[in-house]
Amino acid sequence: xxxxxxxxxxxxxIIQRLMSEGxxxxxxxxxxxxxxxxxxxxxxxxxxxGLILIKQGKSAEAIKVFRAVLSAEPRFIPSRNILAQVLxxxxxxEAALYHARILVSSLPESDARQxxxxxxxxxxxxxxxxxxxxxxxxxxxxxxRGTDQTTIKLGDLAFDIDDASRKKxxxxxxxxxxxxxxxxxxxxxxxxxxxxxxxQKYLETAQFDGAVTAVDAKLTRRYLxxxxxxxxxxxxxxxxxxPNVVQWxxxxxxxxxxxxxxxxxxxxxxxxxxxxxxxxxxxxxLNLEMSARKQFDQRLSIRLSADFSLEKTQRKHLDxxxxxxxxxxxxxxxxxxxxxxxxxxxxxxxxxxxxxxNEARSDVTFRINPTIRNRNFSIKGITxxxxxxxxxxxxxxxFFDYSSHDITLQLTKNF
Numbered sequence: 001x002x003x004x005x006x007x008x009x010x011x012x013x014i015i016q017r018l019m020s021e022g023x024x025x026x027x028x029x030x031x032x033x034x035x036x037x038x039x040x041x042x043x044x045x046x047x048x049x050g051l052i053l054i055k056q057g058k059s060a061e062a063i064k065v066f067r068a069v070l071s072a073e074p075r076f077i078p079s080r081n082i083l084a085q086v087l088x089x090x091x092x093x094e095a096a097l098y099h100a101r102i103l104v105s106s107l108p109e110s111d112a113r114q115x116x117x118x119x120x121x122x123x124x125x126x127x128x129x130x131x132x133x134x135x136x137x138x139x140x141x142x143x144x145r146g147t148d149q150t151t152i153k154l155g156d157l158a159f160d161i162d163d164a165s166r167k168k169x170x171x172x173x174x175x176x177x178x179x180x181x182x183x184x185x186x187x188x189x190x191x192x193x194x195x196x197x198x199x200q201k202y203l204e205t206a207q208f209d210g211a212v213t214a215v216d217a218k219l220t221r222r223y224l225x226x227x228x229x230x231x232x233x234x235x236x237x238x239x240x241x242x243p244n245v246v247q248w249x250x251x252x253x254x255x256x257x258x259x260x261x262x263x264x265x266x267x268x269x270x271x272x273x274x275x276x277x278x279x280x281x282x283x284x285x286l287n288l289e290m291s292a293r294k295q296f297d298q299r300l301s302i303r304l305s306a307d308f309s310l311e312k313t314q315r316k317h318l319d320x321x322x323x324x325x326x327x328x329x330x331x332x333x334x335x336x337x338x339x340x341x342x343x344x345x346x347x348x349x350x351x352x353x354x355x356x357x358n359e360a361r362s363d364v365t366f367r368i369n370p371t372i373r374n375r376n377f378s379i380k381g382i383t384x385x386x387x388x389x390x391x392x393x394x395x396x397x398x399f400f401d402y403s404s405h406d407i408t409l410q411l412t413k414n415f
Contacts, residue, residue: 024052047079060224095187128182134412138172142404143208172202190220211238226256243276265291283313299332316352336376342369365393382413
C-alpha cells in the first residue's frame with residue numbers, strides 16, 4: 001500500500017496488527033486516512049474488506065469482494081494473491097490455478113512466486129489436455145436382449161420365434177479412446193472439447209458388432225457451491241459394421257450444495273436421431289433428471305435420482321414416455337477397495353397400438369449393477385474395474401420379455 005502520511009511498510013504492519021487484534025473499524029480508519037487521496041483508494045479499501053471477511057470466517061463473501069476488485073482492475077496483485085490462496089483452501093483448485101498462472105507471470109522472483117510455481121507443478125493431474133484408453137471383456141447371457149420363449153401370442157394369433165430373434169449368449173470385446181482439451185477462460189469459466197471412438201466386437205458373430213465416433217464441447221461455469229454447464233454433441237454410429245445413425249443435440253446440467261453434505265442436481269438434454277436406412281426411427285429424444293446426493297462421511301455417499309424421457313419417431317407405436325427412479329451408492333473400504341451399487345427401475349409406455357394388438361406396448365425394467373475396484377492396484381498405470389449387471393424386463397408384448405446377466409472387466413489407462 002502507498003501512503004502520504006506514513007511509510008508503506010509501517011502502514012502494512014499497523015493494519016496487520018489491528019486485524020490480528022480484531023480491531024476492524026480502527027483498521028478501516030487508518031487505511032482511509034492514509035490512502036484517501038490515492039487513485040486506487042477504492043481498490044485498497046475493498047481489499048481490506050475482503051481481508052476482514054476472511055478473518056470473520058466468511059470466505060465465500062470474501063471471494064466475491066476480491067473478484068469484484070479484479071473485475072475493476074485486473075492488475076491489482078494483492079487481491080489476486082489472496083484470492084488464489086482462498087480458492088485453493090476452499091477446494092476450488094481449477095480457479096486457484098487460473099490465478100496462480102497469472103501471478104507467476106506477474107510477480108518478480110520471490111517466495112510468493114515460488115509458492116505458485118509449486119502449486120502449478122503439483123497439479124499435473126489437472127493438465128489442460130489428456131488422453132485415456134480402455135479395453136473391456138464383455139461376457140453376456142443375452143447379447144441381443146431377446147426373449148427365451150419359442151412361441152408368443154399377439155392378440156388371438158400365435159407366432160413362432162426364430163432362432164435369430166431368440167436370446168443369445170456371447171462374449172464381446174470393446175476398445176475405446178478419448179482425448180480432451182481444456183481451456184480456462186476465467187477462474188470460473190472452462191471450455192472443454194472432447195473427441196472419442198469406441199469399437200465393440202463379438203467373437204462368434206458380427207450381428208451385434210458396432211462402433212461410435214463422437215465429439216462434444218462443454219462450457220462450465222463454477223461457483224463456490226456448485227456449477228452450471230452447457231454441452232453440444234454429435235456422434236456417428238455403425239451397427240454390424242454398416243452405417244447406422246447420426247445423432248446430435250445439447251445438454252444442460254447443474255449441481256448445487258444446499259448443505260456441506262448434500263448436493264442437488266438437475267439436467268436436461270435433447271438429441272436428434274437420424275438413421276441412415278431406418279427412416280421410420282428418425283426423431284428426437286428428450287430427457288430430464290433430478291438428483292440428490294448425501295455424503296455421510298468420507299467413505300460413503302448415496303445418490304437418489306428421478307428421470308423422465310420422451311421419444312418421438314415416425315411411427316406412433318415406437319413413440320413413448322418413460323419415467324424411472326434410481327439409487328447409487330459408493331463405499332470406500334479399507335486398503336483402497338471401492339464398491340458401487342446402482343439400482344434402477346423404469347416404466348415405459350408407448351403411444352400407438354403395437355402391430356397385431358389392440359393395445360400399446362408397456363415395459364417395466366429393473367436393473368442392478370454393482371462394481372468393485374482398488375485405488376491402490378494398477379498394472380503399469382492400467383486400472384481394472386469389475387462390474388456385473390442384471391437386467392429384467394417385463395412387457396405386455398411377450399416378444400420384449402427378457403432377462404440378462406452381463407459381466408464387464410474393464411482396463412483403463414489415463415495418459
